[in-house]
Each structure stands twice: as C-alpha cells, then as structure tokens.
Amino acid sequence: MESSFYSNREVKRLGFQSIGNNVLISKKASFYGEKNISIGDNVRIDDFCIISGNIKIGSFVHIAAYSSIFAGDSPIVINDFVNISSRVSIYGKSDDYSGESLTSPLIPDKYKNIKDESVIIEKYVIIGTGSTILPGCTLFEGSAIGAMSLITSSTKEYTIWAGIPAIYLKNRKKNLKIFMINLKSQ
Template sequence: MPQLSGDELNKMGFAGLGENVLISDRASFYNCKAITIGDNVRIDDFCVLSAGVGGINIGSFVHIAVGTTLIGAGKITLSDFSNLSSRVSIYSSSDDYSGVTMTNPMVPNKYTGVLHADVFLGKHVIVGSGSVILPGLTLEEGVAVGALSLVRCDCKAFGIYAGNPARRMKERKRNLLKLEELFWADFKAEAAVDVPQK
C-alpha cells in the first residue's frame, strides 16, 4: 500500500496530526481542517473521510480498513484502539426517506429534511466488514459489531452486536483491558529506551 509522506500529510492541512500516521495515497479526504488524527493511525486504500461542521476526531492506535467511509455534518469520533474493518460506513448525516421531504444534496436545503447528529465510538470498539452506523449513535467502550450489521440504536459497553437491525447477542470479554495496561507499560518502557541520553 503506497503511503503519503510526512511532507504530503503536513501539506493537507489537518486540524491535528500525530506521529506514525500511515495513510494510503489512494484514500480521499475532504475538509481536512476539520479532521484530527492521533498517533499510530493507519488509513487504507479507497477510504473516504468527508468532514462536516462537526469534524472527524480520530484517536490513537486506530485502524480504518479498505473502502471505509466517514461522512456527514455531525461530529464523528473514533476513540483510541478502535478498529473499522473494510467497507464500514459511518454517517453523521442522513436524508429523510419517508417521502415528507425531497432528498439528495443537489436539492436546496429548504426542500429537504436531512438529519445531522454526532456519532461516537468508544475505546476498543471494533466494527465488522460491511456494517453501517447511522447518525446520532454512541457505541460505548468495548463494543463489537459483527459483519454486515445495521446499527440503528446505541450500543452499551462490552456487548457483541450483530444483525439487521443490530441487537446485543452476548457479552464481550474484558481481557483486553488488562492487555491495554500491559501494552502501555511496554510502550512507555520502549519510549524511554529511545530517548537519547545526555
């Protein structure tokens, strides 16, 4: 996967850009001044991140896999250690499908009824391939969403959700919280070794 260089990333004008950010040169970004990216983030080929007024905030140690889209006027937050598999779609805006209003962005706003609402993914959330997350939802810490799921309601912490519409199937193990503690201890120890001695 060919990746953008550090100079190319800096020229894009992100609101914030961390270290060790690996972005494919085949990914597309719109309104970079409203996008913040933390440390140790990878964004793969054919992803589309289109930030609206609310912006997109990506934490650290996050992976956004091939063909994923984050689109809408509301704020989209991906917390630390979250993971979006291929072809996941997160929308913070959606047309009204009821027929009460007209639809699509080529029609003036006064004729449409677009919903704009923030989307929040907590730490350690993982979303399976082909899943769709609708505007206004919160996926709390540790949520796992199975492939090809339609998420229409908030997801409570450490639940495994799947289906159309997605529903809580069972509990997700919390072992990863202990692993996170070990990870940070190792990470800080390695960082200390890398600091030049005076």
C-alpha cells in the same frame, strides 16, 4: 521503490486540523474538509477510504480499505483502540427517507429534512466488515459489531451486536484492557 502511503512530510501538508505521530495514510484515500479532521498517534487509513466532515480520530485506530466516514456539522468521534474493518460506512448526516421531504445533495436544503447528529465510537470498539452506523449512535466502550450489521441505536459497554438491524447477542470479555495496559508500559 515508492510507498503506497504518504510520507510524514506529505501527511503534514494535507492540511489536517491536527496530526499525530506514526500515521500511515494511503495515497488512494480521499479527504474532504481536512481542516476539520484531527488524527491521533498510531493511526492507519487504508486504500479507497473516504473521510469527510467534522471528524476526530484518536490513537491506535485502523480504518480498513473502502470504508467511509461522512460527518455533517455534528462531529464523528472515533476514540482510541478502535478497529474499523473494510467497507464500513459511518454516517453523521442522512436524508429523511419518509417521503415527507426531498432527498439528494442537488436539492436545496429548504426542501430536505436532514438528520445531522454526532456519532461517538468509544475505546476498544471493533466494527465488522460491511457494517453501517447511522446518525446519533454511540458505540459504547468495548462494543463489537458483527459483519454486515446495521446500527440504528446505541450499544452498551462490552457487548456484541449483529444483524439488520443489529441486536444484542451477548457480553464481550474485557481481557483486551489488560493488553492495553501492557502496551502502554512498553
């Protein structure tokens, strides 16, 4: 029976900048600019994900089905123990919607005003289904983003955010750090 994930040998042939151990990548995921994408250990990327640009994925990261990560020249950095639920979109690059410039990948750059900024997702972050992260945001350690949220600015450590645009709801417990210590000692 054929697997829906690439074999280890097939993953290594995809041409990533670097690739860790125990990486599961769906054969239905799409990558653009593989030489600029690095992936750590214990990572799973599910069906129909699109990953493009200057991207660094840490270890123990899950990117669920239909998620998309679009970086420009500035990197998108996803640190360890991050969970990206299905249909999440992360943008490091975006058009200017003000009307002061044109938009579209078909328009020459001199007529556009592109926002190209890093997105940093620190350790222990979870992003709920259908959420969107915009350029220049940092999701600080332990942040939890509720489903269908729009992140337009950086979060604070161990806090829960939700809404459009997302707002701070309450603090998040730090018990998960204990589990991480136990996991590393196995």
